[in-house]
Amino acid sequence: MELRHLRYFTAIAGERSFTRAAEKLRIAQPPLSRQMRDLEEELGVALFERGSRPLRLTPAGRFFHEHALQILERADELRITTRRFGETGRRQLVIGFVGSALYGGLPDVVRGFRAAHAQLEVALVEMNTVEQIAALKEGRIDVGFGRLRFDDPAIRREVIVEESLLVALSPDHALRERDALHFGDIATEPLVLYPRSPRPSYADQILSFFRDRSVEAQVIQEVRELQTALGLVAAGVGITLVPHSVHHLRRDDVVYRPLAEDAITSPLIMSFRTSDSSPEVREILDLIRAVYDAARGVETAGVQAKPRRRS
Secondary structure, three states, X not given: OOHHHHHHHHHHHHHOOHHHHHHHHOOOHHHHHHHHHHHHHHHOOOOEEOOOOOOEEOHHHHHHHXXXXXXXXXXXXXXXXXXXXXXXXXXXXXXXXXXXXXXXXXXXXHHHHHHHOOOOEEEEEEOOHHHHHHHHHHOOOOEEEEOOOOOXXXXXXXXXXXXXXXXXXXXXXXXXXXXXXXXXXXXXXXXXXXXXXXXXXXXXXXXXXXXXXXOXXXXXXXXXXXXXXXXXXXXXXXXXXXXXXXXXXXXXOOEEEEEOOOOOEEEEEEEEEOOOOOHHHHXXXXXXXXXXXXXXXXXXXXXXXXXXXXX
16 A cells, blocks of 8 residues: 555545546546555445446445545644755754644743753644654654553653643533532533544543443533634534633634533643753753743743643
8 A cells, every 4th residue: 555545536526526636636547546546446345336426435435435535644744844954954853743732832832942042943733642652663753742641661751740620512502600600510511522533532531431420421422623613612612622722712602611520630741862862952941841841930820730740
């Protein structure tokens, strides 16, 4: 399987037609059809319901499509980052991060490090925790900001903050009048969950809070991104749970209320290679600790300022 197979497949899935996809890709339709037959033979499953009009994906095809898009996106990121590095000729430090980390201290870390190391290119790549572990081991990133505890002897991890959770509500939601909410208040509310994939992820962390209390989460929709989840909340589709730092994302159409239970938190975990002794990585790790320690010193109610733990 090659990247061209993924590009061909996603074009067909997007156009819902072999003919239109062939025109878009500027190749003849018979070779395109052969490439897809070869791909299906390699995978051992049918990806398309070929008798349907317009063309539809099989369940296996939908699964493959979701992951093919992610692989192509990562390939594009790698191409762009590598080209930029080649053009600048500068050394590079790459940080992997989950989206919610951008609303906490990560921007301060990047600004501070860039100011101190103008000769060093700092790149940011969004990826979930599992992807970060693989990227660290393969040398594609130098530091990761994730939310899942994931044991690997090649990786060191450090919880830099335990964030309490906020309930995101539409401005006209009945629960908006309360200063704080108990888990029982939201247990039966329709829940917008993110990210939909790849898993495991923060979504599984949220579901575990429901399972720990023998409650079945009323998941009404799963989406890929935090911003999409908040958009659905604003539209009154349901509620979602976000780390406390997300309240810095000011939206007129969403209100946030804290959860009263102290035990419901999400860790922000810094990860790095156990064997990495480069001075630049040591410096950014120290800067990360300093930025988040300072943030804990000035935060008011809502953030669980528990000691950092290293492993």
